[in-house]
């Protein structure tokens with residue numbers, strides 16, 4: 001049997017093979033980003049002009065454009081950072097350990113000086129919550145395009161996790177094929193160095209599943225060309241391939257699977273975020289995750305006490321969130337936005353008034369944006385209240401109860 005793929009890649013259903021490049025901050029307003037990229041869930045690349053003013057682009061980088069290891073050592077040497085081993089596959093990811101940044105930088109120097117070789121393999125510092133650990137170091141500021149961020153607003157509010165990270169890795173370090181947590185958006189900016197991104201539009205990953213339904217670890221690996229292992233891989237479009245230069249920022253939309261390479265020694269800042277434009281995708285993702293748990297332990301539904309409760313516990317441990325926490329997330333955002341509208345009731349009337357030329361333009365800060373978010377929160381809550389599994393949960397501990405919150409939201413919708 002011929003198991004070779006056709007030579008020519010399929011035409012990507014989303015058309016253009018080039019990512020849009022945004023050159024000039026002066027002529028690119030938040031509303032441009034909102035309408036052209038956020039609402040359409042389309043990737044784009046921002047020029048280095050957008051990060052020119054960031055402290056880290058001076059302080060963390062040598063005059064030759066390389067990571068300034070001495071500066072990092074002096075300022076953050078004692079921080080304990082998560083480090084992944086790119087050479088070891090553990091499920092579809094790499095095992096991580098936590099080591100002092102001082103030790104990582106010593107390793108990185110040696111690795112670099114030894115022609116990208118080390119007995120420890122290729123180590124990649126990933127998902128370091130630098131901003132949470134060093135809130136006073138203003139090394140960068142979140143660009144306004146990415147500032148409507150329910151995810152970090154919620155986790156800051158409950159003083160839990162956050163989704164703001166620093167990545168540092170030698171040339172050759174890489175991130176395996178994945179889509180981001182909760183199907184959030186991400187943005188990533190190179191402080192120094194260059195990355196190559198392979199981006200797949202949502203749905204294309206379905207073609208890349210193996211015979212058992214598992215997604216690949218490395219989309220460039222040879223077995224993908226073997227029809228007996230990956231029977232549908234030839235149907236997948238070739239990815240959008242993007243080279244991201246120093247200082248440039250990339251916007252990765254919701255549900256776009258990607259694989260990423262550091263082409264040089266690279267430092268980057270990255271946030272995951274969710275807002276009114278992709279919260280529906282997050283909710284659908286959670287429904288899918290719960291479906292997967294149901295399928296996994298469906299055989300015990302009739303014999304296990306509180307089977308639905310157990311499914312929620314499993315979902316939380318696999319996905320990081322369950323339905324009750326998702327409800328709290330929506331509730332906190334909704335309450336914060338109600339607060340904005342109440343504090344500016346006159347402005348609110350204007351924002352909501354049909355005569356107002358701005359109407360409910362969600363790209364205007366303050367009440368219009370709050371009104372947009374409330375509308376989205378109400379849409380999600382409506383879907384949740386109609387969901388069979390959400391209906392089965394014990395709502396007693398939830399305050400306010402979801403139906404009460406819905407009534408409140410209706411008065412603002």
Ligand SMILES: O=C(O)CCC(=O)C(=O)O
Pocket residue numbers: 167174175180186187188195252258260261268270
């Ligand atoms: O830079 C990397 O290695 C991975 C970044 C990533 O996956 C993201 O920003 O979503």
Ligand SMILES: [Fe+2]
Pocket residue numbers: 178179180186258
């Ligand atoms: Fe990612």
